[in-house]
Amino acid sequence: xxxxxxxxFAFLGLFLVVTLxxxxxxxxxxxxxxxxxxxxxxxxxxxEGSTLIVSFDHEASSLPEIRPIATAxxxxxxxxxHKLIGVSLLAEGTLIGYRLMRETAGEHGAEYGTDxxxxxxxPQYIAAILAMGESIEKTYPQDYLGNPYGQFELLKGVQNYxxxxxxxxxxxxxxxxxxxxxxxxxxxxxxxxxxxxxMVTTYDxxxxxxxxxxxxxxxxxxxEYEKLIGKDGGGARGMLAQSSAHIYxxxxxxxxxIAYFSSRRTKGSG
Amino acid sequence: MEMGTIIxxxxxxxxxxxxYRDNPIYKMAEYLLIGVSIGYVxxxxxxxxxxSLLFVPLFAGSDLWLIIPLILGLLMWARFHKNIASLSxxxxxxxxxxxxxxxxxxxxxxxxxxxxxxxxxxxVDSSGVPNISGIVVIAGLLTTLSYFYxxxxxxxxxxxxxxxxxxxxxxFFGTTFGYTVMSRMSxxxxxxxxxxxxxxxxxx
Numbered sequence: 001x002x003x004x005x006x007x008x009f010a011f012l013g014l015f016l017v018v019t020l021x022x023x024x025x026x027x028x029x030x031x032x033x034x035x036x037x038x039x040x041x042x043x044x045x046x047x048e049g050s051t052l053i054v055s056f057d058h059e060a061s062s063l064p065e066i067r068p069i070a071t072a073x074x075x076x077x078x079x080x081x082h083k084l085i086g087v088s089l090l091a092e093g094t095l096i097g098y099r100l101m102r103e104t105a106g107e108h109g110a111e112y113g114t115d116x117x118x119x120x121x122x123p124q125y126i127a128a129i130l131a132m133g134e135s136i137e138k139t140y141p142q143d144y145l146g147n148p149y150g151q152f153e154l155l156k157g158v159q160n161y162x163x164x165x166x167x168x169x170x171x172x173x174x175x176x177x178x179x180x181x182x183x184x185x186x187x188x189x190x191x192x193x194x195x196x197x198x199m200v201t202t203y204d205x206x207x208x209x210x211x212x213x214x215x216x217x218x219x220x221x222x223x224e225y226e227k228l229i230g231k232d233g234g235g236a237r238g239m240l241a242q243s244s245a246h247i248y249x250x251x252x253x254x255x256x257x258i259a260y261f262s263s264r265r266t267k268g269s270g
Numbered sequence: 271m272e273m274g275t276i277i278x279x280x281x282x283x284x285x286x287x288x289x290y291r292d293n294p295i296y297k298m299a300e301y302l303l304i305g306v307s308i309g310y311v312x313x314x315x316x317x318x319x320x321x322s323l324l325f326v327p328l329f330a331g332s333d334l335w336l337i338i339p340l341i342l343g344l345l346m347w348a349r350f351h352k353n354i355a356s357l358s359x360x361x362x363x364x365x366x367x368x369x370x371x372x373x374x375x376x377x378x379x380x381x382x383x384x385x386x387x388x389x390x391x392x393x394v395d396s397s398g399v400p401n402i403s404g405i406v407v408i409a410g411l412l413t414t415l416s417y418f419y420x421x422x423x424x425x426x427x428x429x430x431x432x433x434x435x436x437x438x439x440x441x442f443f444g445t446t447f448g449y450t451v452m453s454r455m456s457x458x459x460x461x462x463x464x465x466x467x468x469x470x471x472x473x474x
Contacts, residue, residue, distance in 0.1 A: 002291050011289045018462050023473055060307070064460020065453060091311040094318070121318045126372060142322050181380035182372075198453035201446045209388030211380065218449070219456035238459040245455045 010252055017248045021241040027232065028223075028239045035207070036224040039192055039214035040076065042166070048081050050165040051158060053132075056088040056097030057125075057175035062196055063096060068222035068234030069194045070100050070170045076229045077168075078108040078115070083154050085164075086118040087132075087140070089125040089175055097170075098144055113152045120144030125178055133161050133187040161189035166213065172196045176203060180211045194221070271469075279469030282461050410438040 032040065046052075054074065058066050077084055086101045088094040098118045105116050112118075119140040122128035131139040136158060137149045149155055157163060167189055169176040176193045183189045190213050193203055197218025206212040216225055219242055222235030284299035328336040342361040349358035389411050391404040416428065417435030424432045466473040 008290065014458075015462075018459055019466065022459070022462060022466055025473060062457065064458075064464070065456040067460065091314045092307060094314055095310075121314050123315060123319055126369075130372065141327070144318070146322070177380075181376045185376060185380050185384075196453045197456060198446075198450045200449050201442065205385055205388070209384050211384055218452055219459065220452070234460065234463060238456065238463060241459045241462070242452070242455055245459070246452070249451060249455075 013252075014245060014248060017244050018241045021244045022237070024240065025237075026240050027236050028243065030220075030223050030227050030236070030239065032224040032228055033221070035214070036216045036221050036228065039073075039194070039216045040225060040228045042192060042214050043073070043076050043080060043082070046080065046082060046165055049083060051083040051085065051154075051163060052077060053085045053087060053164050053167045054097070054101070055167055055169045055171075055175075055179065056086065056093035056100075057090055057169050057179075058096075058172035058196075059090055059092040060096060062172035064234075065196050065219055066096075066170060066172060067100070068219060068226070068238070069196075069216060070097075071104055071233050072222050072225040072229060072231075072235060073168060073170070073194050073216070074100060074104040075107065075231055075233075076225070078104055078110050079229070081115070082165075084116040085136075085154070085158070086116065086120075086144075087128075088121045089128055089178075090173075091121050091123070093170075094121040094144070113147075114154055117152050117154050118144045119149075125175060126182055129178055129182040130186070133183065133189075136160055161187040164189055166190040166192050168192050168194060170194045171199060173199065174202065176212070177206070180206055184211055193217075197221075275468050279465060282465060282469075286461075409434070414438050 043052075054070075054077070056070070074084070084101065086097050088097045098120070101116055101118055102112075104110075105112070110116055119136075120143065122131075122139060128139060137155070141149055143149065143152070161167075161183065167179050167183055169179045169191060171193060172195070176191065176195060176199070179189075179191045184191045191211070192213050193199075193215040195203060195215065195217055197220070200215070200217035203212055203215055203217075207215050216222070219235050219238050222233065223239045224235075226233045226236045281299050281302070284295045285303075287293055288296040324336055324340060327333040328340065342364060345357050345361050347358075348354045348356075389407055391401060391407070393401055393405055393408070395401055413431050413435035415435070417424075417432040417439065419432075422428060463473075
């Protein structure tokens with residue numbers, strides 16, 4: 001059996017912190033940040049029935065973080081009776097996006113073809129974004145299920161970005177940047193982001209410059225959004241665990257530094 | 271319990287077993303992930319793209335121009351045969367040329383010009399109150415750029431300016447690291463929620 005090292009105890013501690021706090025099932029009182037509030041306000045005050053493209057620009061590995069983020073935004077959009085067109089610019093996000101849309105649509109009684117359509121995946125994201133600026137139908141002659149584009153009530157009259165209120169990019173990487181640089185800059189379509197926490201600092205400059213209209217970031221953003229829409233989900237459930245895990249990591253950093261400096265002093269005096 | 275939940279639960283535990291040490295169960299789960307991912311991408315690309323955008327319209331005769339991208343695509347495979355490998359340069363050249371043509375102006379505009387114009391804001395507002403955040407942004411921009419200016423030795427006043435730039439860089443790295451830790455924790459919490467709620471059914 002392998003000898004246990006310090007890192008094993010660090011992992012074990014994290015496992016216990018997260019498990020115990022999740023079993024306690026206590027919900028933290030969240031206050032929405034200006035970022036999350038701006039995204040909420042945008043979707044809330046869009047005229048009913050506005051058409052949004054929801055782009056699932058993420059891989060399967062980020063699903064635990066993406067799921068609460070996407071679910072919160074989709075619930076809000078369906079509740080406001082906006083028309084949603086789902087696309088995916090990363091192959092791995094294709095089925096996840098379809099299932100998330102179908103699940104949240106089911107909660108709100110939204111019908112496929114009338115309230116939402118899922119067009120699926122296109123490779124070469126830059127080419128796909130540019131092509132949709134010319135013609136969404138030519139880029140997606142069929143939906144994800146193989147039905148012709150013209151068959152859907154929702155898509156009648158949707159030619160390109162001129163007929164879209166905004167693109168909601170649900171991303172775990174830099175794909176939202178391409179929506180901004182090609183969709184927003186060239187065709188003027190409004191881009192809003194719902195991204196993982198790791199990507200927040202990447203998109204901050206775009207938010208500050210106005211190239212991105214609004215953004216929600218990470219599990220915390222999801223928890224804030226859930227509070228705004230009044231429906232708890234994975235974000236609210238995970239916030240106590242998240243906060244406790246962060247305190248635990250800070251404690252480990254402090255302890256590590258104390259150990260490091262005391263060992264250095266011991267070596268110095270020796 | 272659904273079969274999918276059981277498989278997902280076992281695979282999650284298999285991946286987490288790496289935290290103890292590298293082991294065959296972890297390796298199996300890792301290889302399975304890679305294999306399934308590649309297989310899925312291939313199937314999606316074939317059904318969602320090649321069939322619907324190329325083969326069906328081409329062979330139905332509705333868009334014969336599609337023969338051009340088909341030929342370019344086939345030429346890519348020429349690189350696997352020594353005698354005709356040079357033919358693959360045609361589609362590669364096409365891709366690099368068109369890719370650069372599309373990307374350069376977009377990146378110059380989106381990442382440089384728009385960001386530059388957003389960085390330079392009035393340092394004092396209309397009522398005469400200093401715009402603190404604007405001043406900090408400009409100070410950060412100039413000092414960080416100084417740090418990346420390598421044609422002059424970082425000594426004297428210029429060296430001190432570059433040193434301030436490193437301070438802004440460290441703040442950025444710290445923030446990014448903090449957000450990344452938060453993101454990874456969220457992923458772990460998401461999987462733990464799945465294990466405790468759906469797989470082990472210990473929590474609601």
